[in-house]
Amino acid sequence: MATELDAYLSRIRPYVRGCPDATMRDTLRVVLRDICQRVNIWWYEERMYLATGIADYDIGVPAGSELATVQRLVAPDGTALVNDDQLPVFNSPGSPRFFRHHLGNRLTVAPVPSKGALYTLELTLKPAIDATTIDDAVYAATAEFAPWGVLAELQRIPGTDWSDPQQANENHIRFNQVLNRKRVSALVGHSSSQHTIQGRRFV
Secondary structure: OEEEEEHHHHHHHOOOOOOOOHHHHHHHHHHHHHHHHHOOOOEEEEEEEEEHHEEEEOOOOOOOOOEEEEEEEOOOOEEEOOEEOOOOOOOOEEOEEEEOOOOOEEEEOOOOOOEEEEEEEEEEHHHOOOOOOOEEHHHHHHOOOOHHHHHHHHHOOOOOOOOOOOHHHHHHHHHHHHHHHHOOOOOOEEEEEOOOOOOOOOO
């Protein structure tokens, strides 16, 4: 389930009177993307089918989101593949033991699969730059402190009716205090949604 981004605005509007809603939403998206990139707060699980003879795959994510990080790729027997930026070279196909997440949504496994199997891919996500909603669990985890991050940014804008550098600094401190606690704490939420990813060959 998803929550409209406008659900945050009631905690922002009273402190930046005169600021257009569109500006608040744009700033909110930037703040939420930053939170999700810095904290493993939006978990999502995919089923990825590794096909015989195919090493490269595209990672799919739900509409309105973007990939933040690839946390784990787990084999059917529960073994987690090793995340390695320098994939070892194998002379023959076999059971994949390593993976690499490239820039964007591309993932490579090694060795090349000798037979097809369904793996589990654990990801963290962030809102798309044009998102209008956010996962309910992410909203619940960020509703308290994300508005402080938004206010810190908006109140820094000079020459506006809502400009307030002192209050912006206070909101920045409050925002980062909670964000740092989130970074230290364990997982906040985990989506159990599942999809199948089809492998494709790269030329």
